[in-house]
Amino acid sequence: MKWSEICIHTTEEAVDAVTNILYEAGAGGVVIEDAQDFQNTLSGGIADYALDPADFPLEGVNVKAYLPMNSFLGETVEEIKQSLNSLLLYDIDLGDGRITLSEHNEEEWATAWKKYYKPVRVGNHFYIAPAWENFVPEDAGRRVIELDPGMAFGTGTHPTTVLCIEALEKYLPENAKLLDIGTGTGVLSIASAKLGARHVDAVDLDAVAVQSARINVKLNHVKDVVSVSQNNLSDSIDGQYQVIVANLLAELVIRLADENVARLLDHDDGVLITSGIIKPKKDQVTEALSRSGLRVIEEMDSGDWIALIAARVD
The missing domain is CATH 3.30.70.120 (Alpha-Beta Plaits)
Incomplete structure (x- = not known):
């Protein structure tokens, strides 16, 4: 054909x-x-x-x-x-x-x-490698995340994904409960599980992404920790999380903030990690987070991209 x-x-x-x-x-x-x-x-x-x-x-x-x-x-x-x-x-x-x-x-x-798509070092703890290659890491201290993107977008090496992984390495507490909004191939959920999260809810609106994430979760032997489901952003999600990660376009991050995603964060030590934000739109996102009762506690950048880490004001 x-x-x-x-x-x-x-x-x-x-x-x-x-x-x-x-x-x-x-x-x-x-x-x-x-x-x-x-x-x-x-x-x-x-x-x-x-x-x-x-x-x-x-x-x-x-x-x-x-x-x-x-x-x-x-x-x-x-x-x-x-x-x-x-x-x-x-x-x-x-x-x-x-x-x-x-x-x-x-x-x-x-x-x-x-x-x-070749293996790359990401953050301080990981290699991300294609599932079809028999990759043996040079650094035995790093863990391997195997990905098969299939028809879902993302190989886990985009700057916004890398920023999120670096933030997870810093802010994810041991045995935390985490929500991954817009999981895509599931790479951030898998990284969280390998970093010690006790439970991860991974959601995506795209049925293809949900299928891809489930395959990758199984490939990486973390299906006892990561639950993948189809959902529109944070709609109909209840409970509270120590960490919420959202690697989305700035417009969707603003929508999340306006929908008061802060309600899902743990009152004591919850943090929101969000990326996919181009530098000129940083102020718009920061203002939206502030309106929802969150304050930015750290900013990370890679090239033209920004990641913001925010916590509840109260």
């Missing part, structure tokens, strides 16, 4: 939104080529795995998706363009938003993205 590869050149800020648009358009798979990821690999990655600089843009991010070549392809591409334009209404910087198309065979797109 023939497939058309659509490549959108954009910014780190827009990657999640662009990816969602492509999946909604019926993409059969997605590849993320981030110039910053390549630079990070040069400066701190695992030397055994060499990446080809020709596969990465000089700046920004290429988001590639694969669409079946049929009589509706033209209409699908036009719908994608319209959806991209609508992101501007939410003040999401698309960069140049350049779109290119090329033709591929099914065998090519089905495995193409895997060549970009």
